[in-house]
Amino acid sequence: MSRESLLDHVVDVIADDGMGGLSVRAVAARAGVAIGTVQHWFPTKSAMLLAAMDRIGGVADDAHRHAVVADDPAERLRETVALLVPADRESRVSRVWLAFAAQAVADDEVRARYEQLWSGIQRGLAGRLAAAAPQATAAAIDDAAAELLALSDGLAVAVLDEPGRMPAERARAMALRRTDEIVTALLD
Incomplete structure (x- = not known):
């Protein structure tokens, strides 16, 4: 095999x-x-885990490349944020990602890889925000990207762990509404 x-x-x-x-x-x-x-x-178990993290990161990157197709920078940002919130509780990528997050608390190697992957996602969000609001300061962009990532992450956990309270459609609507509010604030 x-x-x-x-x-x-x-x-x-x-x-x-x-x-x-x-x-x-x-x-x-x-x-x-x-x-x-x-x-x-x-x-080792750690070798399995790190390889799985890389695999899921690649799957997520592929999904992003195929799903984010809008020409408008603000809409590209919205498409990206929508991908960060799982479509349903059975999302394989999100379930594995949540397991990585939990393991990162106790495993330094996993934490380092997890931080590396999340930093890349945050940089991607910052690039999308900068394209949607080019006059915004770098500090404002960085804060907004960190906020969107934290919000998306929390909503993903809620979708996976509490689908009765936080159905995927509600979570995505919340993430997109906040994305629009952030872009509007950055444009002011």
């Missing part, structure tokens, strides 16, 4: 069972391979 196909099973275990369910044994059972095969490609 290739590393890439085995990595899909790692992501599936995390999405279905969280970090508590991730083990060499669980991945081997899901993939239908020997434990040694998993250990060949991923000698």
Whole structure:
């Protein structure tokens, strides 16, 4: 079995069972391979996790490239923010991302990778904000990007953990409304 196909099973275990369910044994059972095969490609649980983070980051980047198509800078920003809030509780990328966030609290390697990935997302939001409000200061843009990322992150957790209280449609509407308010404030 290739590393890439085995990595899909790692992501599936995390999405279905969280970090508590991730083990060499669980991945081997899901993939239908020997434990040694998993250990060949991923000698530690941390190696599995870091590879899964990279995979999910790539999946998210691909989704962004295909979903953000508007010509208008403000609309491109809105499309980007909408992607940060999961469409439903079953979002594989969001479920795995939430598991990464929880693991980052206790694992320095995961935290470093998590911060790296989030910094890239924040820089992307800042670039979209700067295009939508070119006269805004760099400090205002940076604060707005941090706010949108924090809001989107919190809404994503609510969609995944409390869908009765925070259905995806409501969460996305809130994120987009706040995005519009931020752009308007930056334009003033």
